[in-house]
Amino acid sequence: MVASVAVIQGAGGSLGSHFCRHLLKQSSLSVVATSRDPSAARRAILEGLDGGDKLESRLTVLEVDATQEETIKKAAEAVKKEFGEKSLRLLINASGVLHADKSIASLDAAKMLHTFQLNTFAPLLAFKHFYPLLPQKNDIRSSDAAQSEQDPANGMVQPGLGVLASITAKIGSIGDNKKGGWNxxxxxxxxxxxxxxxxxxxxxxxxxPSIALALHPGTVVGTNLSKPWTKPEDANKKPGHFDAETSTKMLLDVIAKSKQEDGGRFLNYEGIEIPW
Structure with missing residues (x-):
């Protein structure tokens, strides 16, 4: 069986919901969205989306608290039960949080722990529990996955390839750290x-036959994370500033162009390498 499932962890946010919308519109993959509030996530994903019941039938929304491993484990088990043991084609970790400490003196232990829970531990635990659902080489050989015309990804992932990605940030680059702050x-x-x-x-x-990618979405205006630091009018006008629809489309284009040899790269929204 061809791997035909895309999982978006953190689909209740602006980035996560727009990843789901693009995948529903542009591919034939089954889209599994995870969120602490499944009803709100479903509304955000489907609101105003052309295609109606046909697209909605390919969307599954599961309740996940990304700070609680057991809920991530249950979600992976649900995907395995519904779609099969080797069904995972794409996983994007899209959740994140910013507690904007300005200096060492302003650090708060509880906020630091929450930051790492959502930005580091949650993606890692998603990889842990969804990794077993990736096809192996023998699964790919015994399927029609290499034939792009039969591929439900419709070019959004290279034929025969799986992708595990996390939305990180250029600000996480040690080599690019010029200003400090936000420890x-x-x-x-x-x-x-x-x-x-x-x-x-x-x-x-x-x-x-899968790769891992770290992706920088640019400065995405209008998200819960960026609202205090951005202006809506900067979207798609100020360099590196985008609305969520544009940012996610650009990142999916980067994923679509990525091949086996691109695994382990840290790329921005234009596919340009960022120093670690």
Whole structure:
């Protein structure tokens, strides 16, 4: 069976819901969205979306609190039961939080822990529990996955390839740190980047036909994370500033162009490499 499921972790936010919308419109993949509030996430994904019942029939929304491992585990088990043991084609971790500490003196232990729970631990635990659903080489050979005309991804993922991705941030780049500040956020995103590289090493060692990617979405205006720091009028006008629809489309284009040899890369919305 061809892997035909895309999982978007954190689908209740602006980025997550727009990833789901693009995938429903542009592919034939079954889209599994996870959120603490499934009803609100479903509304955000489907509101104003052309296609009606046909698109909605490909959407599954599961309740997940990304800070609670057991809920992530249950979601992976639900996907396995509904779609099969080797059904995962694409996983995007889209949840995140920013507690904007301005200096070392302003750090708060509880907020630091919450930052790492959502930005680092949650994506890593999603990889842990969904990883077993990735096809192996023998599964790909015994299917029609290599034939792009039969591929439910419709070009949004390379034929025969799986993708595990996390939305990190350029601010997590140690090599690009020019201003300092936002200690916990920077550190959590740098740690998330390290988990991508480590995951890629494991995928390569096990000869799994899947890759891991760290992706920078730009400054996305209008999200809960960015509202205090952005202006709506900057979207798609100020360099590197986008609305959620544009940012997610650009990132999906980056994923669509990524091949086996691109595994373990840290890329921005234009597919340009960012220093670790």
């Amino acid at each position: 916990a956020y920077r550190a959590s995103k740098a740690a998330a980047n390290q988990t991508i590289m480590t995951l890629q090493r494991e995928l390569s060692l096990r000869s799994t």
